[in-house]
Amino acid sequence: MKYAIVGGVAGGATTAARLRRVDEHGEIIIFERGEHISYANCGLPYYIGQTIPDREDLFVQTPEKFKNTLNIDVRVRSEVIAINREAKTVAVRNADSGETYDETYDKLVLSPGAEPVKPPIPGINSPGIFPLRSVPETDAIKEFVDERKPKRAVIVGAGFIGLEMAENLHERGVFVTIVEMAQQVMNVVDYEMAAQVHQHLKTKKVEFYLSDGVAAFEQHNAEAEGRSPRRADWVPPLRIKLKSGRTIDADMVILSIGVRPESKLARAAGLDVGETGGIKVNEHLQTNDPDIYAVGDAIEFPNPITGIPGITYLAGPANKQGRICADNLVLGNRKSYKGSIATAIAKVFDITVASTGVSEKTLSKAGIKFASTITHSSNHAGYYPNAIPMSIKLLFDKESGKVFGAQIVGYEGVDKRIDLIASVVRRGGTVDDLMEIEHAYAPPYSSAKDPVNIAGFVAENVMLGRSRHVHWHEIQGCDQSAIQLIDVRTPEEHALGSIEGSINIPHYEIRNRLDEVDDSRTNVVFCVAGQRAYLAERVLRQNGFDDVYNLSGGYKTYEYAVQKQENADIFALDVIGKDDNLYRGAEPAS
Numbered sequence: 001m002k003y004a005i006v007g008g009v010a011g012g013a014t015t016a017a018r019l020r021r022v023d024e025h026g027e028i029i030i031f032e033r034g035e036h037i038s039y040a041n042c043g044l045p046y047y048i049g050q051t052i053p054d055r056e057d058l059f060v061q062t063p064e065k066f067k068n069t070l071n072i073d074v075r076v077r078s079e080v081i082a083i084n085r086e087a088k089t090v091a092v093r094n095a096d097s098g099e100t101y102d103e104t105y106d107k108l109v110l111s112p113g114a115e116p117v118k119p120p121i122p123g124i125n126s127p128g129i130f131p132l133r134s135v136p137e138t139d140a141i142k143e144f145v146d147e148r149k150p151k152r153a154v155i156v157g158a159g160f161i162g163l164e165m166a167e168n169l170h171e172r173g174v175f176v177t178i179v180e181m182a183q184q185v186m187n188v189v190d191y192e193m194a195a196q197v198h199q200h201l202k203t204k205k206v207e208f209y210l211s212d213g214v215a216a217f218e219q220h221n222a223e224a225e226g227r228s229p230r231r232a233d234w235v236p237p238l239r240i241k242l243k244s245g246r247t248i249d250a251d252m253v254i255l256s257i258g259v260r261p262e263s264k265l266a267r268a269a270g271l272d273v274g275e276t277g278g279i280k281v282n283e284h285l286q287t288n289d290p291d292i293y294a295v296g297d298a299i300e301f302p303n304p305i306t307g308i309p310g311i312t313y314l315a316g317p318a319n320k321q322g323r324i325c326a327d328n329l330v331l332g333n334r335k336s337y338k339g340s341i342a343t344a345i346a347k348v349f350d351i352t353v354a355s356t357g358v359s360e361k362t363l364s365k366a367g368i369k370f371a372s373t374i375t376h377s378s379n380h381a382g383y384y385p386n387a388i389p390m391s392i393k394l395l396f397d398k399e400s401g402k403v404f405g406a407q408i409v410g411y412e413g414v415d416k417r418i419d420l421i422a423s424v425v426r427r428g429g430t431v432d433d434l435m436e437i438e439h440a441y442a443p444p445y446s447s448a449k450d451p452v453n454i455a456g457f458v459a460e461n462v463m464l465g466r467s468r469h470v471h472w473h474e475i476q477g478c479d480q481s482a483i484q485l486i487d488v489r490t491p492e493e494h495a496l497g498s499i500e501g502s503i504n505i506p507h508y509e510i511r512n513r514l515d516e517v518d519d520s521r522t523n524v525v526f527c528v529a530g531q532r533a534y535l536a537e538r539v540l541r542q543n544g545f546d547d548v549y550n551l552s553g554g555y556k557t558y559e560y561a562v563q564k565q566e567n568a569d570i571f572a573l574d575v576i577g578k579d580d581n582l583y584r585g586a587e588p589a590s
Ligand code: FAD
Pocket: 006, 007, 008, 009, 010, 011, 012, 031, 032, 033, 034, 041, 042, 043, 044, 045, 078, 079, 080, 081, 111, 112, 113, 114, 132, 133, 134, 161, 262, 265, 295, 296, 297, 298, 312, 313, 314, 315, 316, 318
C-alpha cells in the first residue's frame, strides 16, 4: 500500500508515524511545503520571548529521524499543487528546483492546516508587519526583535496567539498595544470572564483597544512628518490608523487576526468543502472520496454539543485524529472520531485562561437553552499559605443537568480543573458528575471540596430551585423601584464600594432585619463571590420571600464586568503615562 500525506506537522506527522507502526511494509511519503516537519508551532511565541532559548528545541522530529527510525520518505519544500483523483496522483512542485512531478498514491491523507487571515487593509504588506504561523515567520520576528530592538509593537487580534505574543514581546522589553475588533479579548470565553483578563492586562501595562480595527497601515515618512508626537527622539517606521480615527505609532506589527482552513487543494480536486471552508469528512475522517482522508485544522466536523459543523484549530484534536485516521487506513474504517469539545488553555502573563465545551455566546447563537453559574473558589485550602482564587463559569442544562461547557480564569491549578470538567463534558456528563468527582486532596493541592465540586453544588442548587441566580448584565442599570439590591457583606466591605443604590444588611444580621427587606420588590442579594449571599437567600426564602435572587459570581464578577474595559493611551513619552489604576488626573502634557 502506498500512502501519501500532504502536510508534515501536527496531523500529518502523527498520521505517518502511526501508519508505520501499524503497517511495517507500506510506502509512506510526506509532502511538506515548508522546510520543517513536526515542529512545535505551539512553542513559537515562547521562542520569540526567549523562554525557549534554543531554536533546535522547536523541532520535535526531522526528516532524517523520520527516515532512520520510521522509514518514512519526507519531502520538504515540496508543495502538492493538485490532486488527480481519477489517476490517483498528486502533482508536486519542488521549491528548490522549481520542477513539478506526479506521484501516485493508493491512499491520500490531507493535513494542510490553516492559513492566516490577511484582510485587504491598505499597507498590510509593509515591512515590519508579521504574521505568525511558521518557523520562517518566527525567525523573521525574532531577528527583528533581536536586531532592531523595537520600542513599540502593535498586535492585531487578541486571540490565544495574540495574547501569547503580547506577553512574549513584553518579556523582551517592548511596549505592547493590542487592537481587537470584538468587545473583548479571547472570544472563546464569555465577556465577564474576558473582563478579568482585561484587568490583568492593565496591571501588566499592556495598552489595548477593543471594538476597534485597523483601517490602514502607513509607512511613517519621518522627514516629511517630523518626529513622533509621543517621543522626540523616536521615529517609528509604522503608523497604524484605526477605524475609530486613532493613530498608533509602532516599530512592528504582529497580525493574529485569525486563520481559515487550507482547503483550496481539496476544493479544486472536487472534494466536499463545508460552509465553514473546512473539508467535509465522515466519522472515519474520510472525505467524499473513499481513498482520501483529512485531519487537523483543515477539516470541519460537527460539534458534539451543538451538532453544528465547525473547525477546531487545536493541536490535540489534530494529533488524535491522525492516530484514528492511520488505523482506519490500514485496518478499514474501524475507528470513529467523535468531534472536539475545543478544550483550550493559555497563559496570559500571570494568569491562566481555559475553556471547554461551548460558551454562552455559542449556546445562545445555536438556540440551546442553558443555565449558568459563576463561582470563585481557592485553588487549595484557604488555611494553607498562598491560596489564590479562580473563577469558574459553568454552562449546563437546567432540566437534565448536562454540562455544556466551562471557562476558568485563575492563577494556579486552572489546568487540572478544566481537564476534569472537560472529561465530564466529553462523555456527556452532568452536574451530578461534577459533584461526585473524587479528586486527590491534601491542603497544598485542593480543598476537601474542590472548586469543580463547588461549581457542581451551586449548579445543583440552581437546578433544584434552592437558589435562583441573576447575572451581572441583568441588574446593571436596573430599575431600582422594582428591584432592591441587598449587599450582605460586612459594613466595612460595603463602605469600600458596592453596587450603586444597594442597601447593606450583613448576612449574619438578616434574620433579625427581615422588616427592612421590601417584599413588594424583587430582591437581589450579593456578597463578594456568592456564598454569603446564598446563606442570606436561604434565610429569606424560608421566611416567605419568594422573589429573591443571588447575583451569580457576586460583586467580584459584577465589578470586573461593568468597569471600563479598554486600557487606552497608557504610553506617553515612551514611559507608562497613565492608566485607569494608576493615574486618574488630567493627561500629562507631551
Ligand atoms: P499544521 O500543523 O499547521 O500543519 C500543516 C502543514 O501543511 C504546514 O506545515 C503547511 O506548510 C503544510 N501544507 C499546507 N498545504 C500544503 C501543500 N499543498 N503541500 C504541502 N504541504 C502543505 N494549538 C493548541 O492546541 N495549543 C496551543 O498552545 C497552540 N499554540 C499555537 C501557537 C501558534 C503560534 C500556532 C501557529 C498554532 C498554535 N496551535 C495551538 C494550533 C496548532 O498548532 C494547530 O491546531 C495544529 O498544528 C494543526 O495541525 P495540522 O496538521 O492541521 O496543521
